[in-house]
Amino acid sequence: MGLSDLNLRVLIPYLPVLGWGALRTLEVSALAIALSFPLGLVGALMRLSDNRFARSIATVYVEVVRNIPLLVVLYILFLVLPLYGIPINALTAGVLGLAINSTAFTIEIIRAGFAAIPAGQYEAARSLGLHRLQMLRLVIVPQVFRIVLPTLGNQIVSVVLGSAVASIIGVSELTYETQSIGSSTFRYFELFTIAALFYIACVQAISLLWRLLTGRAAHAPLGT
Amino acid sequence: MLASGHLTNYLLLLLKGLAITLELSLGSLVLGSLGGIVLGAMRSSGWRALRVIALAYIETVRSIPFVILLFFVFFAVPLALDIDIPPYPAAIAALSVHSSAYMGEVVRSGIEAIPKGQWEAGASLGLPYYRIMRHIVLPQALRVMIPPTIGVYVSTIKESSLASIIGFVELLGQGMAIREANSLHNTADVLVAVAFGYFVVCFSLSQVGRYLEHRTTRDLRPATEPTRAAMARPLVSGRPETQAATIRQTTDDRGVLLRG
Amino acid sequence: MRGILVGVLALMLAVAVLPVGDRGAHAADSILTDVLHRGTVRIAITTGAPPTRFEDENGTLQGYDIDIATLLAKQLAVTIEYIKTDTAGRVAMLQTKKADITIASFTPNLERLKSVGFTDPYLTDVLTLMSRTDRKDLGSLADFNRSEVKIAIARGSTAAKAIATYAPKATIVEFSGNADTIAALDAGQVDAMCSGAWAAARGRPGSRRTDRVTAPWGSPISICGC
Numbered sequence: 001m002g003l004s005d006l007n008l009r010v011l012i013p014y015l016p017v018l019g020w021g022a023l024r025t026l027e028v029s030a031l032a033i034a035l036s037f038p039l040g041l042v043g044a045l046m047r048l049s050d051n052r053f054a055r056s057i058a059t060v061y062v063e064v065v066r067n068i069p070l071l072v073v074l075y076i077l078f079l080v081l082p083l084y085g086i087p088i089n090a091l092t093a094g095v096l097g098l099a100i101n102s103t104a105f106t107i108e109i110i111r112a113g114f115a116a117i118p119a120g121q122y123e124a125a126r127s128l129g130l131h132r133l134q135m136l137r138l139v140i141v142p143q144v145f146r147i148v149l150p151t152l153g154n155q156i157v158s159v160v161l162g163s164a165v166a167s168i169i170g171v172s173e174l175t176y177e178t179q180s181i182g183s184s185t186f187r188y189f190e191l192f193t194i195a196a197l198f199y200i201a202c203v204q205a206i207s208l209l210w211r212l213l214t215g216r217a218a219h220a221p222l223g224t
Numbered sequence: 225m226l227a228s229g230h231l232t233n234y235l236l237l238l239l240k241g242l243a244i245t246l247e248l249s250l251g252s253l254v255l256g257s258l259g260g261i262v263l264g265a266m267r268s269s270g271w272r273a274l275r276v277i278a279l280a281y282i283e284t285v286r287s288i289p290f291v292i293l294l295f296f297v298f299f300a301v302p303l304a305l306d307i308d309i310p311p312y313p314a315a316i317a318a319l320s321v322h323s324s325a326y327m328g329e330v331v332r333s334g335i336e337a338i339p340k341g342q343w344e345a346g347a348s349l350g351l352p353y354y355r356i357m358r359h360i361v362l363p364q365a366l367r368v369m370i371p372p373t374i375g376v377y378v379s380t381i382k383e384s385s386l387a388s389i390i391g392f393v394e395l396l397g398q399g400m401a402i403r404e405a406n407s408l409h410n411t412a413d414v415l416v417a418v419a420f421g422y423f424v425v426c427f428s429l430s431q432v433g434r435y436l437e438h439r440t441t442r443d444l445r446p447a448t449e450p451t452r453a454a455m456a457r458p459l460v461s462g463r464p465e466t467q468a469a470t471i472r473q474t475t476d477d478r479g480v481l482l483r484g
Numbered sequence: 485m486r487g488i489l490v491g492v493l494a495l496m497l498a499v500a501v502l503p504v505g506d507r508g509a510h511a512a513d514s515i516l517t518d519v520l521h522r523g524t525v526r527i528a529i530t531t532g533a534p535p536t537r538f539e540d541e542n543g544t545l546q547g548y549d550i551d552i553a554t555l556l557a558k559q560l561a562v563t564i565e566y567i568k569t570d571t572a573g574r575v576a577m578l579q580t581k582k583a584d585i586t587i588a589s590f591t592p593n594l595e596r597l598k599s600v601g602f603t604d605p606y607l608t609d610v611l612t613l614m615s616r617t618d619r620k621d622l623g624s625l626a627d628f629n630r631s632e633v634k635i636a637i638a639r640g641s642t643a644a645k646a647i648a649t650y651a652p653k654a655t656i657v658e659f660s661g662n663a664d665t666i667a668a669l670d671a672g673q674v675d676a677m678c679s680g681a682w683a684a685a686r687g688r689p690g691s692r693r694t695d696r697v698t699a700p701w702g703s704p705i706s707i708c709g710c
Contacts (some may be wrong), residue, residue, distance in 0.1 A: 067422065
């Protein structure tokens with residue numbers, strides 16, 4: 001073959017399939033994020049709680065999941081759970097695996113956000129007689145939110161890129177379709193270039209949008 | 225129930241797989257770190273061309289999934305360039321390219337964390353750029369770079385598991401091969417053992433990183449996480465009226481304590 | 485579709501690669517000449533497919549395909565250099581001339597003929613649909629031809645075309661290798677897997693053929709339970 005044989009036109013009939021794959025990528029990522037961000041907040045609170053039991057559960061979860069490859073988690077969900085009577089299809093396993101993975105990292109991100117709040121904030125809130133829940137809700141969490149927003153944007157990108165791993169267990173997202181078409185046409189170079197361009201466009205768009213949406217919030221001075 | 229008795233037979237094979245994972249990761253990280261240093265230097269250099277090239281490379285690599293990069297190296301490049309790339313070189317190449325992009329960012333932020341004064345001091349001593357980097361800036365930057373570098377290393381070890389899909393038999397690939405050879409039995413324990421293997425390696429590496437971080441950082445800031453005692457202790461003392469007055473004076477209308 | 489033919493020697497046709505010219509006049513740069521001149525034939529193979537080609541405990545290559553290759557080399561009076569690769573790599577190696585021929589489960593079809601040439605087949609395999617024996621509802625070919633039936637195949641194999649012909653309504657799920665398809669079948673994630681019978685029978689000593697369906701053109705596609 002060779003570079004002179006590159007031909008994008010032959011792939012035109014396959015573009016709809018790639019399009020559906022791209023949509024599936026976004027779908028899977030969105031679901032995983034929707035699951036993992038709230039769970040991440042809960043986990044972070046557990047990580048910081050007084051309750052030793054909650055603290056250790058959260059810590060163990062974070063340490064275990066962060067140090068295991070995503071593919072291994074997906075394989076366990078997809079191939080092992082059914083053997084123990086838990087029915088789970090490829091899509092569910094993909095979303096769940098991504099969510100489990102993302103939750104662990106989100107917990108760490110949010111926890112670091114809490115750590116960045118000066119002790120004075122807690123003291124002031126306490127001195128005003130606020131209960132723990134009120135203190136968190138009115139004083140601490142809004143500030144944590146502002147601090148972690150940029151990093152959460154990175155995490156969203158991370159999830160979108162991680163969705164590609166789900167192709168291995170048969171989730172028909174972009175990488176899966178790209179490979180599928182490639183194995184019958186052998187047009188791997190053109191196909192993977194197209195896929196790469198989609199991911200790049202996606203990531204850059206998400207980063208840009210995220211910066212725009214959170215820029216004001218992140219840089220607003222406290223008290224406004 | 226988990227199949228017992230099978231695991232011991234294949235423990236040796238899994239350990240071999242683990243060794244191969246480590247070998248693959250080590251090779252890629254050496255290349256990736258070298259590439260990262262070059263890229264980081266390019267990113268913070270004075271020449272716009274170098275900065276732009278490095279930025280383009282880093283942004284591109286960080287904006288695509290590793291799987292796509294791996295497939296590109298293994299399937300696409302051979303067909304386009306009329307060469308053959310077997311699984312092992314393809315995996316190393318892809319892992320090196322991927323980790324070099326992240327290392328480039330780590331090196332860049334490490335270099336930029338060094339105050340300008342250090343550069344100026346070096347220049348005033350008559351040292352050329354290369355010497356300043358090597359004797360003044362990089363040694364200090366290295367300290368800052370340790371935590372994120374360990375992060376990249378751990379990430380690369382986890383990514384090496386994806387080499388199993390192009391047929392390279394490392395830890396995960398070995399586990400799947402064992403499962404295939406015993407497909408009539410329940411081999412869930414093999415996958416758990418594989419997960420455990422990755423956990424041991426990655427967790428240990430993170431702990432080493434935390435230790436190094438401790439050893440090389442002087443704690444300049446007081447602890448910012450409030451202790452439970454501090455949260456229980458009232459901030460202002462005295463009768464309620466004076467308490468209220470004090471608080472009004474010292475906090476803004478959001479209840480945030482104003483620092484003097 | 486014709487009978488599924490497996491285990492074919494692939495010779496790279498010089499026609500596909502060399503510029504059109506006065507081939508008769510010069511000594512052809514054919515692969516054969518190269519091989520004879522070099523004294524070694526480079527053969528790209530995939531392993532792990534007993535009994536046609538596999539490695540024994542000592543790592544020596546054994547199997548039917550290996551026997552054929554040995555015979556070929558003996559006839560040409562050359563030595564063999566085996567290059568281990570995978571399914572996708574074989575085509576690339578032939579095209580980039582890193583290997584002279586490949587001996588493997590390599591079914592000839594029009595798509596592949598665009599880049600490589602084939603000899604006459606020396607072995608016939610049968611594409612097999614394998615499902616679990618507790619699936620009583622999957623007894624005949626017609627049972628597989630429903631959209632809720634998921635069939636796992638290895639990427640790049642000819643199983644996709646066969647399923648499109650014989651069970652077009654079924655849903656195809658692609659995995660990267662036979663290991664993953666078998667794993668998916670065991671976990672119940674798919675209803676069946678489709679591969680050559682050799683690959684399907686491997687590692688499953690208890691499997692039985694439960695049915696053998698002959699399609700209109702006399703091409704067999706068998707169904708076996710495991």
